[in-house]
Amino acid sequence: MGLKRVMVDAGHGGPPANGLNYGAAANGAVEKDIVLSIALEMRRLFPSVRLTRSTDVGMSLSQRANIANAAKADVFISLHCNAYTPRPDARGWEIFSASGSSSGQLLAQQIHDGVYPVFPSGWPNRGLKTANYHVLTATKMPAVLLEFGFLTNPTDAAWLRKTSSQTALAQAIGESLGLDKAPGEPTGPTPQGLLASILDDLDQLKKLV
16 A cells, blocks of 8 residues: 555543543443554554544544544544443444445455454454444545444453553554554564463353363
8 A cells, every 4th residue: 555644543532521522431441541552552563653642632523534634644544442331242343434435445344354363263243334424524535433342341341451452453453554663663463462362262262161
């Protein structure tokens, strides 16, 4: 792709004030904090990454899109975690692109193929979807919105709370886009990501015994 500017948007942020959406929080996991950690790790690993926010600050959807447009970003990636209180058994991840955006759908497929293997065995794949979310339609570049899992589900929340999981997701997103690593950063899976995968597989095996 030869991407020079990748705008990563950590969803939500800040206190629940001024009409802004604070995001999901359940099972000891807070959406705005998890996605900010992933975004910051992407910025550390990949020099071409820019962030709509780097601290716990509230922003409107229009502000996020405007930042990406002003920066003339090549792609826009919005990071989120899901929640559905009526059904705590709801699980899994999914990626959205804008309806009718072929470039957005291609970007979603590319990220999907690179990121899904990072999740533990048995993690439900809810697939590629379309929706006319504001950050997907107001941005002038291919744009996607990732929902990593349901914080209202104890299994999803426990994995997403781990620093090693957040690091593994950050690396997988960047590598799925073919981004160059920062000098001194190793290529391939990180030790933290490998360890997280092994531990999660062991947890799954224990449940089968």
